[in-house]
Amino acid sequence: MMRGLPLIVTRPEPGNAATVERARVLGLDAGAMPLFAAHPLSWEVPRAADFDALLLTSAQAVRLAGPALANLSSLPVHAVGAATAEAAEAAGLTVVRVGPADAQSLLDGMTSENIRRILWLCGRDRSELDPHGAMLEPLPCYAVDPVDPPAEWAAQIAAPAVILAHSARAARRIAALAGPARAHLALVAISPAVAAEAGAGWAELTASAQPNDAAMLALAHALCHKGGK
Structure with a gap:
């Protein structure tokens, strides 16, 4: 009741x-x-070979990236939260780490393992992250608007x-x-x-x-x- x-x-x-x-x-x-409502943005797929890993901080990025996401399937995924990881796996991506806390903590763990070239599939509005000298390339594929x-x-x-x-x-x-x-x-x-x-x-x-x-x-x-x- x-x-x-x-x-x-x-x-x-x-x-x-x-x-x-x-x-x-x-x-x-x-x-x-x-x-708020989320909607996809147009985005160009970079060469997966130019990166060591894919950072996902929201399941929305997976849901709204569209079919182009398949071009990044060779990259190991580091995901924030179980929901993001589940969405990534359902899309055919390989999740190698699930961070239970915030994006910065997950990124800290990645850079401590000398992962140097990181593609961040993200939203248009996002937090600032410190990559500790690694290359972190944000790539907005969706937006959340009021x-x-x-x-x-x-x-x-x-x-x-x-x-x-x-x-x-x-x-x-x-x-x-x-x-x-x-x-x-x-x-x-x-x-x-x-x-x-x-x-x-x-x-x-x-x-x-x-x-x-x-x-x-x-x-x-x-x-x-x-x-x-």
């Missing part, structure tokens, strides 16, 4: 639906309120609720759209850095110790039931 405060999931699809499903399995009253809030957004944030922020951009946009309503809203951020982007004034503001859905939903579960009492 679902009870407690409602949970608002704001990430783009298809991740949104996956998070909502996981939340509902936990008994949370979760609803999809995507504030979309109008769903029609139910205003009604959903008019009363206490818990909201998930899966990125720094999401945290900033949620804060802007929530306005003074944040005084009765709880925000769960995927990391402390993302929480810092959300600003002050929230009824609750907490950050996941691990940057993944499971850790975020554990925090959300506690907040939903705390606020629903």
Whole structure:
């Protein structure tokens, strides 16, 4: 039985639906309120022989790269997170390492093993990574852009609720759209850095110790039931 405060999931699809499903399995009253949408960009495939490895930091890169991705299948893949690794394997790529944490940690491990020429298939908007002297070539193949809030957004944030922020951009946009309503809203951020982007004034503001859905939903579960009492 679902009870407690409602949970608002704001990430783009298809991740949104996956998070909502996981939340509902936990008994949370979760609803999809995507504030962003991902779409492919045109990109030119470089010579795979010019690189030692392929870095993937999001499953969106695999889903939206298109058939040209097959031209990079000879490169060993280093992926951030199980979802990215699973998408890469489903696309016929060979995953040699799955980083459970952030992209920088995974890149640190790659460069410590003297992997010097790294192709990063990524989004148009991305974090800055330090390759420690290695060649890291970002190649954007998709973009994630804001979309109008769903029609139910205003009604959903008019009363206490818990909201998930899966990125720094999401945290900033949620804060802007929530306005003074944040005084009765709880925000769960995927990391402390993302929480810092959300600003002050929230009824609750907490950050996941691990940057993944499971850790975020554990925090959300506690907040939903705390606020629903």
